[in-house]
Amino acid sequence: MATEFHNLQELRHSASLANKVFIQRDYSEGTTCKFQTKFPSELESRMERTLFEDTVKTLNNFYAEAEKIGGQSYLEGCLACATAYLIFLCMETRYEKVLKKIAKYIQEQNEKIYAPRGLLITDPVERGMRVIEISIYEDRGSSGSSSGSSSVSGSTAR
Amino acid sequence: MSAVMITRKVRKWEKLPGKNTFCCDGRVMMARQKGVFYLTLFLIVGTCSLFFAFECPYLAVHLSPAIPVFAIILFLFVMAFLLRTSFSDPGVLPRALPEEASFIEMEIEAANGNVPAGQRPPPRIRNVQINNQIVKLKYCYTCKIFRPPRASHCSICDNCVDRFDHHCPWVGNCVGKRNYRYFYLFTLTLSLLTIYIFTFNIVHVVMRSVDQGFLNTLKETPGTVLEVLVCFFTLWSVVGLTGFHTYLISLNQTTNEDIKGSWSGKNRIQNPYSHKNIIKNCCEVLCGPTYPSVLDRRGMMQEDSPVFANGEAPSSFNNPIPQTTKTTAPLIPNEHTPEEVKPSIAFASEKSPSSREKSPSPKEEHPPSPKLPPLASPETDAETSIAKTH
Numbered sequence: 001m002a003t004e005f006h007n008l009q010e011l012r013h014s015a016s017l018a019n020k021v022f023i024q025r026d027y028s029e030g031t032t033c034k035f036q037t038k039f040p041s042e043l044e045s046r047m048e049r050t051l052f053e054d055t056v057k058t059l060n061n062f063y064a065e066a067e068k069i070g071g072q073s074y075l076e077g078c079l080a081c082a083t084a085y086l087i088f089l090c091m092e093t094r095y096e097k098v099l100k101k102i103a104k105y106i107q108e109q110n111e112k113i114y115a116p117r118g119l120l121i122t123d124p125v126e127r128g129m130r131v132i133e134i135s136i137y138e139d140r141g142s143s144g145s146s147s148g149s150s151s152v153s154g155s156t157a158r
Numbered sequence: 159m160s161a162v163m164i165t166r167k168v169r170k171w172e173k174l175p176g177k178n179t180f181c182c183d184g185r186v187m188m189a190r191q192k193g194v195f196y197l198t199l200f201l202i203v204g205t206c207s208l209f210f211a212f213e214c215p216y217l218a219v220h221l222s223p224a225i226p227v228f229a230i231i232l233f234l235f236v237m238a239f240l241l242r243t244s245f246s247d248p249g250v251l252p253r254a255l256p257e258e259a260s261f262i263e264m265e266i267e268a269a270n271g272n273v274p275a276g277q278r279p280p281p282r283i284r285n286v287q288i289n290n291q292i293v294k295l296k297y298c299y300t301c302k303i304f305r306p307p308r309a310s311h312c313s314i315c316d317n318c319v320d321r322f323d324h325h326c327p328w329v330g331n332c333v334g335k336r337n338y339r340y341f342y343l344f345t346l347t348l349s350l351l352t353i354y355i356f357t358f359n360i361v362h363v364v365m366r367s368v369d370q371g372f373l374n375t376l377k378e379t380p381g382t383v384l385e386v387l388v389c390f391f392t393l394w395s396v397v398g399l400t401g402f403h404t405y406l407i408s409l410n411q412t413t414n415e416d417i418k419g420s421w422s423g424k425n426r427i428q429n430p431y432s433h434k435n436i437i438k439n440c441c442e443v444l445c446g447p448t449y450p451s452v453l454d455r456r457g458m459m460q461e462d463s464p465v466f467a468n469g470e471a472p473s474s475f476n477n478p479i480p481q482t483t484k485t486t487a488p489l490i491p492n493e494h495t496p497e498e499v500k501p502s503i504a505f506a507s508e509k510s511p512s513s514r515e516k517s518p519s520p521k522e523e524h525p526p527s528p529k530l531p532p533l534a535s536p537e538t539d540a541e542t543s544i545a546k547t548h
Binding site: 020021022025027028029030031066067068069073074076077078080081084085086088093094095096099125126127128129130131133 | 234235238239242251252254255257258261262286287288289293295303306307308321340343430431441442444445446447448449450452453454
């Protein structure tokens with residue numbers, strides 16, 4: 001029984017946190033930032049597999065772009081080194097620019113896809129780039145349907 | 159005894175666990191013991207001052223004015239790289255929040271199955287395949303995470319650091335993913351500076367001795383003797399260190415891996431991170447992307463602290479904020495504070511860490527305190543993420 005939410009605000013104020021799923025890192029290609037695209041079983045009743053995989057694949061592409069070692073990163077590195085890295089006091093690094101893009105993308109995905117299904121993605125950068133945390137919400141009206149550890153209530157008054 | 163809860167906004171660095179010191183409102187992050195770092199600063203600044211005072215006037219006139227100019231440039235580079243290494247976040251991995259920690263615990267228990275009573279549970283290890291090699295990820299009991307490959311827990315700073323190289327007391331910080339290249343450039347430029355000063359000291363002494371004689375030269379520029387001594391001993395250590403790190407970079411290894419012998423030996427696996435090409439390895443380490451810090455030190459968060467109405471200090475103060483280790487203010491008690499001072503400090507300060515032993519966080523045995531706003535709440539996350547994007 002999918003609970004319908006229309007936007008993020010409604011999600012926060014009328015829902016209670018039921019569970020959290022953590023998408024782990026995929027280290028098969030080394031230490032570059034990449035997340036596993038395996039669809040977690042807890043989300044099976046909530047959303048379509050393809051949507052989830054699309055989100056994770058897009059995030060992986062963003063991170064690959066940020067960590068790409070090529071002409072631009074060499075240029076940035078050498079220029080920064082020549083100025084004894086003082087240039088970073090006024091300039092933003094390429095990684096930081098991509099992180100901003102990622103934050104915007106996650107916000108957009110939350111609004112369009114995840115919040116209407118009672119889910120919320122947390123930006124991995126807030127979890128140390130270790131996991132993508134997906135919070136699963138239940139409608140407060142439906143008691144007894146919350147599964148797993150309901151540790152924190154997401155409805156603390158602002 | 160009545161208590162009033164006051165909510166105030168604090169910067170996140172004030173609540174970070176671990177034994178780091180923060181300055182400039184969270185902009186600067188260092189280890190707790192900074193004595194050797196001050197010594198490094200003193201040696202570099204002192205030796206260079208002596209050089210500029212005694213040698214440079216003579217050399218600028220008799221040889222070339224470019225000599226002091228180049229020395230100043232080198233000195234500025236050395237200081238910039240040193241301060242950048244010392245003050246930046248080495249790549250600290252934030253500890254797992256309670257939900258993530260319990261999620262991992264559940265996974266471990268599911269993987270281990272039922273352990274018969276009396277038997278020790280198997281070690282917490284996760285095997286991952288990286289570039290067709292099996293690498294074991296260890297579980298960190300302090301941070302409650304499975305450490306990413308190449309990460310290690312620094313006991314001095316009490317943090318897990320990504321691509322942990324070593325903890326360097328000379329720079330007063332850990333050397334990890336984010337500041338390794340600054341550390342390497344610091345040792346490289348310091349080697350050049352030391353060689354430069356040493357060479358021109360000798361040149362200066364020789365040139366002056368030709369005119370005035372050796373003893374007179376030493377009498378006129380006594381700083382030279384000191385400089386030569388410092389440079390001579392520094393040369394061997396710093397040049398050696400630079401050479402060692404050049405070797406490590408060419409193999410894409412960390413000091414930690416080298417010491418443990420992770421990739422050496424016949425039965426051990428080969429280094430899965432190396433590109434097998436010296437140039438590629440060097441480029442990745444030195445010219446790779448500049449990783450951002452995942453510790454949001456200057457973000458704001460809510461903090462509830464009790465204020466006691468009467469003047470009595472509590473005999474056993476139950477701390478609702480278990481992981482605070484504020485290390486900058488001297489009035490905050492820590493495990494080194496004498497026992498009799500603790501209650502009065504705890505009352506006087508706004509937030510008061512309990513005298514906790516160095517053990518895994520007591521949060522699990524602690525009932526979730528309703529006073530502390532949940533760090534994992536979406537509101538806080540949204541606030542901070544919006545704050546960060548501005």
